[in-house]
Amino acid sequence: MTVESTADRPERTVVVIGGGVAGLTVARDLLVSRPATRVVVLDASDRVGGKLRRESIGGHLVDVGAEAMLALRPEAVDLLGELADPSEVVTPDTTSARVWSRGGLHPLPRTRIGVPFASSDVTGLLTDEEAARMRDESPAPEVGSDVSVADYVGARLGDAVVDRLVEPLLGGVYAGRARSLSLRATMPSIWATAQAGGSLLAEPPVDAQAGGARPPFVGLTGGVGRFPELLAADLERRGGVIESGVIARAVERTAEGWSVVTGPTTEPRRVHADAVVVAVPPPAAARLLAPHAPDAASALGEVEMASVAVITLAVPAAQVASWAGSGFLVPPIDGRGIKASTFSSAKWGWLAAEAEGTAYVRASVGRAGETATLQREDADLVDLAAREIAEAVGAAPLTVVDSHVQRWGGGLPQYTVGHVDRVARVRAAVARVPGLAVAGAAYDGVGIPAVIASARLAADATTTHLDGLAGRAGE
Structure with missing residues (x-):
């Protein structure tokens, strides 16, 4: 099937490939700024949301992807x-990690x-000798156009x-390793401090210590996985179309603009745009x-991808x-x-109230270059999480x-050394092609904002x- 050409209808058509938060936000923004635009979102998954997802565990819907959003940046809030x-x-009931x-378990110090x-x-985290080395900060080395986190922070x-x-x-944010991640x-x-040659140990400004007007993190009653659900409902209310379970196999140039090819090779469907x-994500893009x-x-x-898994456990509330x-x-x-492990019911009051008598704890596994742990069966990962969480406390x-294992295969782009320049190359090349744009977690940060x-x-x-x-068509 080929969608009718622009000559047959007054409105313009935009196809958004990808139904994660990035794709849904693009689609909604277009409908807000140009309400007459026909916007079609094609998503390969069974539902929109990307890495924001809820599943029923122990009789309640619980986040199995991201469960909090940075609030110090304004975009998500x-x-x-x-x-x-x-x-x-809502804000967390506790952020004491x-x-x-x-x-042993040691309080997480104040850090950047x-x-x-x-x-x-x-x-407890550092020996006396290691702490003395930390406070005897070395002079700032030359960093050039970029440097790995470990090379710079370790040297200082x-x-x-x-x-x-x-x-x-x-490891929690990027599923990456400091030896390869870009400072x-x-x-x-920290990069700004490195450029200025300042001290990494310098205390933050007083207003930053107070936390500013926003709390550091926020969540959503019912789970952060509701965020894409709310986005999808709003863009559909505005006339947008979402097609799940649809893989975009190719993007082709046409005389009138673009054609996105979906469906099997024997019966291709071409959607005009x-x-x-x-x-x-980068491989598909x-x-x-x-x-x-x-x-x-x-x-x-050149963007490497890391695979991770989130193991969620429902346990008797009295045990935790x-x-x-x-x-x-x-x-x-x-x-x-x-x-890492999150005590979800302790962190989110809405979850503790909703699932009275049952508490949720979760653990994550997987870092860039690590495969052995992720090759284990779901039941083994559940046993691993239950055993190590109990041992830690x-x-x-x-x-x-009840339990659930959510595997995010190739789910997190790695911001290795040179990433900022890499993204600049992508955007410059795409900008030279009229009618083409990119968005997602591979560009300016993996967090929701x-x-x-x-x-x-x-x-x-x-x-x-x-x-x-x-303007050219005199519309």
Whole structure:
């Protein structure tokens, strides 16, 4: 089937490939700015949302992807303000995290993404010798156009700071390793300090210590997985079309604009578009862009992907009632199977109230280059999570009432050294092709606010292109 050409209808058509938060945000933004636009979202999954997803576990819908959003950036909170009742945007009941290292749980010190301040208490995590090395900060080395996190922070504060503090935090956000991750891309504030030659241990400004006007993190009653559901409902209300279970096999140039090819090779379906937004992970994006923006495809081909899994356990609430804090991080140097655990029911009051008598805890596994743990069967991962969480808190073996293992194969792009320049190459190449735009977690950050920001750049570029078409056509 071929959708009718622009000559047969007054409105313009945009096809958005990818139904994660990026694709949904692009689609909604286009419908807000140009209500007459026909917007079609093609998503390969069984439902929209990408890495934001809820599943029924122990009789309740629980997040099995991201379960919190950074609120210090405005994009996610502001968009939620347009979609949800303000009372549904909630803050954690506790954010007191710890680090499971050297045989015990230690309070997570005050840090900038793992880089401590001069007054941070690192007792237990670092030996006296390692702490003294940290405070005897070395002069700033030359960083050139980029440098790995470990090379820079390790040179200034010692390798122990990287191994015990930076690695577990980066592992949780990027599923990456500090030896390869870009300082410039993953730690922009530290990069700015490096550029200026300042001290990494310098205390933050007073207003930053107070936390500013926003809390650091927010969630959503019912789970962050509701976010894409709210987005999808709103864009459909505005006339947008969402097609799930549809794989875009190719993007082709036509005399009138673009054609997105879906369906089997024996019965291809071609969807006409005046503009196309590619909002899928780098491997799929590179394949779709290759015929039209080969330089962009080449740069995206350099982006490595890491696989992770989230193991969620439903347990009797009484078994975890005495546990302190919101969870813990695990440095890879300690050789554990899990890399982090979140005490979800302790962290989110709405979940504790909804699932009275049942509590939820979860663990994550998987880092870039790590395959052995992820090759284990689901039941083995559940046993691993239950055993190591209990060991960390010094509790008796957990009684697992229900469980769920969510595997995100190739789910997280790696921001390796040179990533900022790599993204600039992608955007420059795509900008040379009228009617084409990109968005997603591969560009400006893997967090929800950063993904929304990338979507808004793509929506603005697409709107500018459509406005230009309208001007030339005298619409």
